Amino acid sequence: MELLLENLCKEFGGNTAVAGVTAVLEPGIYGLLGANGAGKTTLLRMICGVLKPTAGQVRLDGIPIDALGAVYRDKLGYLPQDFVGYPQYSARDFLLYMAVLKGMTRSQAMPKIQELLHMVRLQEAGNKKIRTFSGGMRRRLGIAQALLNDPDILILDEPTAGLDPKERVHFRNILEGYAQQKIVLLSTHIVSDLEAIAHKVFLMKDGCFQTQGTVSELLQQANGRVWELTVPSRESETWQARMTVANLRYDGNSVTLRILADAKPAPAARPCIPTLEDLYLLYFPEEEGGDNP
Known part of the structure; x- marks a missing residue:
């Protein structure tokens, strides 16, 4: 199975949201990383057929998805x-409704719904109204509805938003098992989720893929650009104004800064092993404003 994104472009009233994105996706987990307004959600909607591209197309095994239609x-x-x-609706009734829309019979749907409620740890809340759910519970229900038809292509936009750390780990484990023969593409701001499970990551900015690769390949780009420096606490704000500081740790009258810089920022600075979050901050030193179109 191969999903081809072929020079995808999307414009809204003269503004370009996605500008010539090309990629080949085969079974595995792919991460889409970028600041707000980078075009991630617009790209995912085009892949799902919710939005029609201004130019370019999506192909599954060589066939345009428009031609495949319901298939x-x-x-x-x-x-x-x-x-x-x-x-x-209750969670169970909502999933049954979604199953019918996906062409499943009741006899097919009910065992699957029970399985999914258990998988996302909502088995005790299946008969409760969705209006009573917390944000994390709604997100888990959304994950369940996306998995109803055992899809070959799973597209998830901010799937772990609102989930606590334990729930995020559980969700990552679900995806790891699911993606053996499936294509999974997820967009998230939680960099550690991609670092843990993504086979390949796309960094998106201004509607384009700025770079792509495995996590280890991407981290090579940050080698020699991440430093630790311990300075008096009174100097912290000065350093933050001058440099990109990924993290700081106070210890009495001193503070240890994690600094992102192409060159050694001070004689006492020590090199660090980079993380995907470091690379993200190197590409997006300041988050772009606004939500994705």
Whole structure:
């Protein structure tokens, strides 16, 4: 199975949200990383067929998804960024409703719904109204509905938003097992999630892929650009104004700064092993404003 993104472009009223994105996706987990407004959500919506590209196309095994129509939609699972469900429905009734929309019979749907409620740890809340759910519970329900039809292509927009650390680890384990023969593409701001499970990461800025590769390949770009420096606490604000500081740790009257710089920022600075978060900050030293179109 191969999903080809072929020079995808999308414009809204003369503004370019996605500008010529090309990539080949095969079974595995892919991460999409970028600041707000980078075009991530627009790209995911085009892959799902929710938005029509201004130019370019998406192909599954060489066939445009427009030509595949319902055949493609049957292979697709999608969790939108703004998923809320239907507040007046119970979780179980909502999943049954979504299963019917996906062409499943009741006899097919009910065992799958029970399995998924257990998988996302909502088995005790299956009969509760969605309006009573916390943000994390709604997100877990959204993950369940995306998995209802056992999709070959799973598109997840900010799937771990609102999940606590334990839930995020559980979700990552679900994806690791699921992606053996499936294509999974997830967009997230939680860099550690991608660092833990993504087979390949795309860094997106201004509607384009700035770079892409495995986590280890990407981290090579940050080698020699991450430093630690311990200075008097009174100098902390001066250093933060001058340099990109990824982290700081106070210890009495001193502070240890994690500094991102192409050259050694001070004679006493010590080189550090980079993380994906460091690389993110090197590409996006200041978050772009606004939500994705």
